Amino acid sequence: MSGVSDPLEREVLEYLDRLSPELGRLSDAVWDFAELGFKEYRSASTLAGFLEEQGFSVSRGTGGIPTAFVASWGEGAPVLGFLGEYDALAGLSQEVLPRRKPRVEGAPGHGCGHNLLGVGSLGAACAVKRAMEKGRIRGTVRFYGCPAEELLAGKVYMARSGCFDDLSVAITWHPGSLNCVRERTGTAMYSVKFRFHGRTAHAAGDPHNGRSALDAVELMNVGANYLREHVPSGTRIHYVITKGGLQPNVVPDFAEVWYFVRAPRMAEVKEVYARLVDVARGASLMTGTTFDIQFLTGCHEVLVNHSLVQAMWRCLEKVGPPVFDEKDMEFALALRETFATGAGGDNQAGDRGEDEAGSSGSIQVTAGSDVEVLKTTLTAPTGQARPSGGSSDVGDVSHIVPTVQMSAATMPVGCPGHSWQNAACAGSPIGKKGMLVAAKTMALLGVELLRNPAEMKKAWDEFRDKTKGEPYRSPLPEGMELPLDQF
Numbered sequence: 001m002s003g004v005s006d007p008l009e010r011e012v013l014e015y016l017d018r019l020s021p022e023l024g025r026l027s028d029a030v031w032d033f034a035e036l037g038f039k040e041y042r043s044a045s046t047l048a049g050f051l052e053e054q055g056f057s058v059s060r061g062t063g064g065i066p067t068a069f070v071a072s073w074g075e076g077a078p079v080l081g082f083l084g085e086y087d088a089l090a091g092l093s094q095e096v097l098p099r100r101k102p103r104v105e106g107a108p109g110h111g112c113g114h115n116l117l118g119v120g121s122l123g124a125a126c127a128v129k130r131a132m133e134k135g136r137i138r139g140t141v142r143f144y145g146c147p148a149e150e151l152l153a154g155k156v157y158m159a160r161s162g163c164f165d166d167l168s169v170a171i172t173w174h175p176g177s178l179n180c181v182r183e184r185t186g187t188a189m190y191s192v193k194f195r196f197h198g199r200t201a202h203a204a205g206d207p208h209n210g211r212s213a214l215d216a217v218e219l220m221n222v223g224a225n226y227l228r229e230h231v232p233s234g235t236r237i238h239y240v241i242t243k244g245g246l247q248p249n250v251v252p253d254f255a256e257v258w259y260f261v262r263a264p265r266m267a268e269v270k271e272v273y274a275r276l277v278d279v280a281r282g283a284s285l286m287t288g289t290t291f292d293i294q295f296l297t298g299c300h301e302v303l304v305n306h307s308l309v310q311a312m313w314r315c316l317e318k319v320g321p322p323v324f325d326e327k328d329m330e331f332a333l334a335l336r337e338t339f340a341t342g343a344g345g346d347n348q349a350g351d352r353g354e355d356e357a358g359s360s361g362s363i364q365v366t367a368g369s370d371v372e373v374l375k376t377t378l379t380a381p382t383g384q385a386r387p388s389g390g391s392s393d394v395g396d397v398s399h400i401v402p403t404v405q406m407s408a409a410t411m412p413v414g415c416p417g418h419s420w421q422n423a424a425c426a427g428s429p430i431g432k433k434g435m436l437v438a439a440k441t442m443a444l445l446g447v448e449l450l451r452n453p454a455e456m457k458k459a460w461d462e463f464r465d466k467t468k469g470e471p472y473r474s475p476l477p478e479g480m481e482l483p484l485d486q487f
């Protein structure tokens, strides 16, 4: 912070230092609630309540989602939007310990650090409000409470309601192992269930009368696996059988398979998906069954805005990396022993599932390796948007308004994504130190964009150039309702 001379920027940074214990408490509360996507009632209400106390006006139930909300302060343009998430992952309950010990056996846990994500963005929104008051800056600052990112659904359904349409810019972050501004595009995706209906019969007594829905699922999967060879490179198709009958001597009259189709661009997802529907049709013909489709969600690839990446990088340089102490290092070293098998990987976490470092998208860590355990340096942007395997519903926002995301070190290098190790860090001082760096950087960027219309214009020129004026189209089929019970 010593390099920051601008009084308003100093104010922002000092304010967040003072707010930091409160942010830590909020983050721990959400970490403790550990609620799954679309069920984040207590998490959403805690964050919305805090923002109300801070003078924001809150509108709840955005896009018809009970746990989504928008908190707003100020009026008129420009409108800054900070995106926050707060959903947990199944089965990852964990104490703040560097060894596996569930807090509640089998319960959800914050294995992607979304407790930090939500509260970091909330901190940035509060700090920008503070700066606007102090500096008499006109405009609006909003915090978007975005549920169910892990289901790749929250922001997609929110976007359909038009709640991002009047934003000037969207700013967010994700916990990770590096301190950097993100340049990964991820993949566009569809999440769809194929539901086959057959005819039941005694599997031994009169099998000729049965038409097995499970056979249809199996043949569909065989077809999909042959399809794999003949799709654009970067396409990923994965599935799980969610219903397959109850016992072997009953021909199943119902079976269901849940697919994700991903590709670097939405147009490719649509193309591959149409062929997958043909595969399902073929399977139903072969087995004398019928099928219907339950579309759950879809999301766009992320549109990287390099002007914003550069602007955010300048802010990150002012804030600097987190400062970890000896206890943090001990914790990280002990934790590293639990994954230091050469299998370290997705430490940008989330379904985003990538790391900004390295072209392979993962960092191999071995015990005693000299890779810096906790990143106390910054990783500069390359200026190149790069594809990667995972997806994020931030993608949809990025096709509506110029969007930028950063990462701050909240876990050791090589820490697996969606893991108990990740959950342990998200509840520890390591996570909170990274979160503070993110909040400060995002807040400085917000103030910069409010005070410097030229920066905002650059971001919009790039955005218009990249989208070629094409308006955002929701990946959701027209008129479909959010199938809350299907997730």
Ligand SMILES: [Zn+2]
Binding pocket: 112, 113, 114, 149, 174, 349, 350, 351, 352
């Ligand atoms: Zn995540």
